[in-house]
Amino acid sequence: MFPSPLHEPRTTVVLGRWLGAAVLVCFLTGLLSHLLQEPPAWLSGLLPARPVNGYRVTQGLHVISGIAAIPLLGAKLWTVYPRLFEWPPARSVLHALERLGIAVLVAAVLLELFTGLLNTLQWYPWPFPFRQTHFWLGWLATGGLLVHIAAKAPLIARNWRRPRVPVPGRRAFLVSVTAATGAVTLTTAGQTVPWLQRLDLLAPRRPGTGxxxxxxxxxxxxxxxxxxxxxxxxxxxxxxxxxxxxxxxxxxxxxxxxxxxxxxxxxxxxxxxxxxxxxxxxxxxxxxxxxxxxxxxxxxxxxxxxxxxxxxxxxxxxxxxxxxxxxxxxxxxxxxxxxxxxxxxxxxxxxxxxxxxxxx
Missing domain, CATH: 3.90.420.10 (Oxidoreductase, molybdopterin-binding domain)
Known part of the structure; x- marks a missing residue:
């Protein structure tokens, strides 16, 4: 049913490294944005007014990393989706809990990236408040990611280094994912990165227009x-x-x-x-x-x-x-x-x- 040789751990680990880095950057910069908008009393007097472009850089990284994570997440889910059809679906209580944790992780990351992308368009077709929901989903997604890494640590360690026997098509697949991620990033980052403004084709804003x-x-x-x-x-x-x-x-x-x-x-x-x-x-x-x-x-x-x-x-x-x-x-x-x-x-x-x- 799943003939592609790319449904294998090494490809998943490579994509997971890239996706994990994007999610963590997105989470940390988003947390900073939230604290700048609504600082707790103990932090309010400690927030720096300099550098003047600090928020421009951190929030730009937040949106850039979030958009880059979308094709990376799609590619990673494609490499592992045959696991959805495992039978029996739960071999033990521990296996059932692991699969439940993965379901929560995937749902949280998908919803986080989906709502974040629509926020860049200022389109909110849902009844719940965006900012509060986005904030707590970020914690849920990041926490789920760290638990998932811990649970899969032995498998990740075995497939961290490049194997001696290459899998046919892996290099081409990873190059294609890299090219797609790079294209999406370069054509949207110009809304905050001045030297990329000429490539700002897909972003909802053009900084000099208005x-x-x-x-x-x-x-x-x-x-x-x-x-x-x-x-x-x-x-x-x-x-x-x-x-x-x-x-x-x-x-x-x-x-x-x-x-x-x-x-x-x-x-x-x-x-x-x-x-x-x-x-x-x-x-x-x-x-x-x-x-x-x-x-x-x-x-x-x-x-x-x-x-x-x-x-x-x-x-x-x-x-x-x-x-x-x-x-x-x-x-x-x-x-x-x-x-x-x-x-x-x-x-x-x-x-x-x-x-x-x-x-x-």
Whole structure:
């Protein structure tokens, strides 16, 4: 029924090494992304604001490794799928538990990669919350992978080194899988790797495409902020609270910062931002050293309408309340009249349509 000689342990072990590396990189970078978005209290003050491109690199690796894992997983499952038809299906209680563990592992990895891929398209055709589900599936898949490696350690060890007698077709098969994985990776990684942008054929985002030279995830129309109230004021709340009009903000000392917007979906784009340093606004409000801030957006709802920024970001000289991008006044989709830009933070925390900054 299964005549191919490639349904054998050595081919599976080679593919398993590649797949295991991709899954572990994807898990660790995804865990970092989760901690940056929702840090526990003990970690909040320890997250670094530098390097400025840190999140761009780690989240880019997260999506790149996740996409690369898809063809690798397909090839590995093909090498072992005859085992699904073993009879009897369970030879002992231990064998039944092993097969159950493999079923959980395969299901978790498939669902993790499937939901992650659709997240890059911002398409959520399921009733459960994506981010929380994706987070816990990552733990389940990685834990299942480590248990599987431990259970199969003797078999892996026997087939780790290249055998003296080659299996016909193995080299061609592995070369084909490598070529497919490389092609998928190269044609999607350009959404975050600048020197691969010309090959960005399959990725859902092109970094230089969009209004004012930047893509947009959440538009002003979606957020309900197309029309900013005529009496808009920035409210800064601290020991010495005050309010500023847009004209007042423009009269304050202006600073520039070249920073990327790096989104959890895997794309990132660098822009030149100009505005008022957050640290200057806090100093005017009498904020004590080491103060964090809470930023509120004009949008009526949304999970990131209110954002908290730890002190190390708030006091960084590159963190701005930006009024301009790439030499132009912010348009509504990019956060007019003012938005936050800070180094080494996820794009969802670069709050747009800012109306209030509160010292905490």
């Amino acid at each position: 209004s004012q030279g930047l893509p947009v995830n959440r538009t002003a129309a979606q957020a309900g902020t197309v029309s900013v109230p005529a009496d808009w004021r920035l409210e800064v709340v601290g020991p010495r609270p005050y309010r500023l009009t847009l004209a007042d903000l423009r009269r304050l000392p202006q600073h520039e910062a070249v920073l990327p917007i790096s989104c959890v979906e895997g794309w990132s784009a660098t822009a030149r931002w100009r505005g008022v340093r957050i640290t200057d606004l806090l100093a005017r409000a009498g904020a004590p050293p080491g103060s964090a801030v809470r930023v509120t957006s004009l949008e009526a709802d949304g999970p990131y309408r209110i954002m908290e920024m730890p002190a190390q970001y708030a006091r960084d000289p590159l963190t701005l309340l930006a009024l301009r991008v790439n030499g132009e006044t912010l348009n509504p989709d990019h956060g007019f009249p003012a938005r936050i830009v800070a180094p080494n933070r996820p794009g969802v925390l670069q709050t747009k349509w800012v109306v209030r900054i509160e010292v905490i």
